[in-house]
Structures are given as structure tokens and as C-alpha cells.
Amino acid sequence: xxxxxxxxxxxxxxxxxxxxxxxxxxxxxxxxxxxxxxxxxxxxxxxxxxxxxxxxxxxxxxxxxxxxxxxxxxxxxxxxxxxxxxxxxxxxxxxxxxxxxxxxxxxxxxxxxxxxxxxx
Amino acid sequence: xxxxxxxxxxxxxxxxxxxxxxxxxxxxxxxxxxxxxxxxxxxxxxxxxxxxxxxxxxxxxxxxxxxxxxxxxxxxxxxxxxxxxxxxxxxxxxxxxxxxxxxxxxxxxxxxxxxxxxxxxxxxxxxxxxxxxxxxx
Numbered sequence: 001x002x003x004x005x006x007x008x009x010x011x012x013x014x015x016x017x018x019x020x021x022x023x024x025x026x027x028x029x030x031x032x033x034x035x036x037x038x039x040x041x042x043x044x045x046x047x048x049x050x051x052x053x054x055x056x057x058x059x060x061x062x063x064x065x066x067x068x069x070x071x072x073x074x075x076x077x078x079x080x081x082x083x084x085x086x087x088x089x090x091x092x093x094x095x096x097x098x099x100x101x102x103x104x105x106x107x108x109x110x111x112x113x114x115x116x117x118x119x120x
Numbered sequence: 121x122x123x124x125x126x127x128x129x130x131x132x133x134x135x136x137x138x139x140x141x142x143x144x145x146x147x148x149x150x151x152x153x154x155x156x157x158x159x160x161x162x163x164x165x166x167x168x169x170x171x172x173x174x175x176x177x178x179x180x181x182x183x184x185x186x187x188x189x190x191x192x193x194x195x196x197x198x199x200x201x202x203x204x205x206x207x208x209x210x211x212x213x214x215x216x217x218x219x220x221x222x223x224x225x226x227x228x229x230x231x232x233x234x235x236x237x238x239x240x241x242x243x244x245x246x247x248x249x250x251x252x253x254x255x256x257x
Contacts, residue, residue: 081142101145103156108126109157109161109163116255
């Protein structure tokens with residue numbers, strides 16, 4: 001089985017690119033792969049705890065928690081990007097890590113595939 | 121001991137979104153990635169500007185004056201100061217009518233010794249084919 005590293009800049013709710021990348025992570029894990037997931041820029045919104053599910057908006061928090069429970073999924077937010085948006089450690093969803101950008105680049109080192117969604 | 125090569129391809133306009141700035145800051149972070157890796161392992165970042173992304177390379181940006189934030193130009197200078205490879209697509213510059221003298225090509229004022237390179241797209245394509253991972257921003 002392989003390792004997939006996914007990086008995303010796109011925001012929760014404002015863009016469905018984030019939904020796509022989380023669903024891709026879910027599909028990879030179901031196939032037995034491991035996934036490192038990196039959030040930068042507006043994507044750090046996904047790290048925020050207290051997200052409420054409305055049918056008109058994307059709701060990814062539940063999926064993230066389910067993926068974390070598999071033990072095959074690591075999810076990390078860019079600390080500077082998050083703090084700049086007012087998402088501090090105490091605002092972060094359980095299981096989500098925060099690091100600087102070099103964590104992401106280090107994750108690509110032993111990744112079999114890297115998928116980077118660098119738009120809004 | 122191994123080196124993994126990453127190419128960040130910046131195709132977004134500066135300041136309209138954060139993407140091109142993040143391309144630069146992520147590429148720069150390759151300089152401190154060793155703390156997470158085994159001794160001797162490295163990640164090498166390169167950056168290429170294509171399409172609208174070539175606008176990021178214009179010099180005399182006034183981001184601090186107008187937006188109160190650091191300029192993309194400052195990040196460009198940091199990449200050159202760190203001797204990172206910076207490529208700018210010639211065809212896209214021609215399309216916008218941008219001449220070399222309008223671009224930030226070096227970081228000599230802060231002690232940099234590496235210059236940005238204006239190259240045909242075919243060279244950027246070759247670089248894309250030679251790296252381990254491509255990251256479009």
C-alpha cells in the first residue's frame with residue numbers, strides 16, 4: 001500500500017475543491033493507503049472546531065473525524081495561515097495538528113503521490 | 121541519502137488570491153525541511169511562473185503602501201538569496217508585453233548571487249518532467 005500526500009489551499013464552503021480532496025483521501029484510505037493531508041491558506045478553515053452541518057453548505061468535520069479514527073490519516077494545518085485567520089490551538093478540531101510549511105514538504109519526501117490543489 | 125525535487129508552478133495573479141505567495145513561501149520552506157527528515161535526505165524546491173503568474177515577477181511592487189503587507193517581490197528576492205531556481209515563461213511575458221527590465225531578476229541588493237531565468241515554456245516542461253512532484257498554485 002502507498003502513501004498519498006494531499007495539499008490544499010481552497011476554503012471550506014467557499015470552494016468544493018476542499019470537498020474533492022477530502023473525498024479523495026477517504027477513497028485512498030478505503031483502499032488501504034495512508035494519507036497525509038496539508039491545509040494552507042483558506043483551507044485552514046477546515047481545522048476549526050465547532051463546524052455545524054447545514055444542508056446548503058459543505059460539512060467535512062465528520063468525515064475528517066472518521067478518517068482520523070482509521071489511524072491512516074494525518075491532517076495538519078499551516079500554523080501561520082491559521083493564526084492569521086484567528087484559528088488558534090484552542091479553536092482547532094481534535095486530532096488536527098499545526099505545523100509550519102516544511103512539515104508538508106517533508107511529507108512529500110516519502111509520498112508515492114502528491115496531489116496539490118493550489119487555487120481558491 | 122536522497123533528494124526529492126518539487127516544482128511549484130505559479131500561475132495565479134499576485135494579490136488577487138494568496139496562491140502565488142503560498143507557492144513562494146512553501147518553496148522557501150524547503151530550506152528547513154531537514155528537521156523532519158533523516159540525515160542527508162533533502163527536499164529541493166524550484167519555482168516556475170507561467171500564464172498570469174508571470175505578473176508576480178514585476179519589480180517595484182507597492183504592496184506595503186497599498187495593502188499594508190509584504191510584497192511578493194520580497195519573497196521572490198528571498199528565493200534568489202537562497203539560490204533557488206526561479207524560471208519565468210518567455211512566451212507568457214511576450215504575450216503581456218513585459219520586458220526583462222520590468223522584472224525582478226536578482227537579489228543583489230540583499231546579497232543574492234542567483235538570477236531568475238527567462239526561459240521558453242519547453243524548458244519549464246522539461247523541468248516538470250524531471251522533478252518528483254509538481255505543485256500547481
